[in-house]
Amino acid sequence: MTDKRRVLVRAVAGEFLVTFLFLFVVMSVGVNFRRANPTEADATLGGISTGFTAVALIYSFADVSGAHFNPAVTMGTIVTGKVSVKKGLWFIGIQLSASIMATLWLQVVFPPHRGFNASEIAVVDFGDKVVIGRAFAMEATLTFILVYVIFATAFETVDTNNKVLVKPVADGAQKSATVNPNGAGREVTQDASVGKNLTIYTTSANSKSGFAPLAIGLTLGFLCFLGGSVSGGAFNPARVFGPAIVTGNWNNHWVYWIG
Incomplete structure (x- = not known):
């Protein structure tokens, strides 16, 4: 079988x-x-x-x-x-x-x-x-x-908020980074001149x-x-x-x- x-x-x-x-x-x-x-x-x-x-x-x-x-x-x-x-x-x-x-x-x-x-x-x-x-x-x-x-x-499925912590990049005024919380990729932009960790919220399709x-x-x-x-x-x-x-x-x- x-x-x-x-x-x-x-x-x-x-x-x-x-x-x-x-x-x-x-x-x-x-x-x-x-x-x-x-x-x-x-x-x-x-x-x-x-x-x-x-x-x-x-x-x-x-x-x-x-x-x-x-x-x-x-x-x-x-x-x-x-x-x-x-x-x-x-x-x-x-x-x-x-x-x-x-x-x-x-x-x-x-x-x-x-x-x-x-x-x-x-x-x-x-x-x-x-x-x-x-x-x-x-x-x-x-x-x-x-x-x-x-x-x-x-x-x-329903979209739910996911809290993502992005650390500052080492150089350049702005760099983009791809985060992938729970399998859902999101493109985010982070200002390095701030010099601090940046907290963003993304969505993912959780069942x-x-x-x-x-x-x-x-x-x-x-x-x-x-x-x-x-x-x-x-x-x-x-x-x-x-x-x-x-x-x-x-x-x-x-x-x-x-x-």
């Missing part, structure tokens, strides 16, 4: 595991709460558990697969060229497979309750008296917020990705507080795919893919 293929296999396997774990935890929280309180839903519990789970898993798998666990995110990386089409399609296929496995595993660990099995409880659908147009708009909005935050933190898991996790958490009563608040096609496959309930399923 070539190194390139080995890296791809590792990434695909990692994406399967991170998607399975994320969806299993998210769906388990909902199922567990519904078993205890069959007539209520708790967005706060869902938001907190989703956010914490996302932070932990992104930190754990970011260097393995990128920890997408969402076909919408993977499609964004394909369109922007950050992931090859081949790798992206592998990721989407494995995410959907992980969704099915996570849903089936729910049925293994949670016994039927009051005539419903765990996979049926995990199905996502619209709220009461919600028309398709409103649900579509809500899903599109939530997905846009999530994908924007991911791209803004995990893939973008924001170190904060990405926290930002993405918090975003996933607060998005759970939004839209649940309208579209069900999935903002992840993989979240709805597994339960739809296992239960055969495809009601309004296309909205979660197109939105």
Whole structure:
């Protein structure tokens, strides 16, 4: 096996595991709460558990697969060229497979309750008296917020100040010197007649990705507080795919893919 293929296999396997774990935890929280309180839903519990789970898993798998666990995110990386089409399609296929496995595993660990099995409880659908147009708009909005935050933190860079000390040159009124703080070269001019060290500030493109898991996790958490009563608040096609496959309930399923 070539190194390139080995890296791809590792990434695909990692994406399967991170998607399975994320969806299993998210769906388990909902199922567990519904078993205890069959007539209520708790967005706060869902938001907190989703956010914490996302932070932990992104930190754990970011260097393995990128920890997408969402076909919408993977499609964004394909369109922007950050992931090859081949790798992206592998990721989407494995995410959907992980969704099915996570849903089936729910049925293994949670016994039927009051005539419903765990996979049926995990199905996502619209709220009461919600028309398709409103649900579509809500899903599109939530997905846009999530994908924007991911791209803004995990893939973008920010200019930050770097303090650079330049010593005076030995001769000449003015000499130029090239400084290279943190790999960012800047041409600066220093007046030797001053006879003192000169402090300047330069900028370099330092990655924001170190904060990405926290930002993405918090975003996933607060998005759970939004839209649940309208579209069900999935903002992840993989979240709805597994339960739809296992239960055969495809009601309004296309909205979660197109939105």
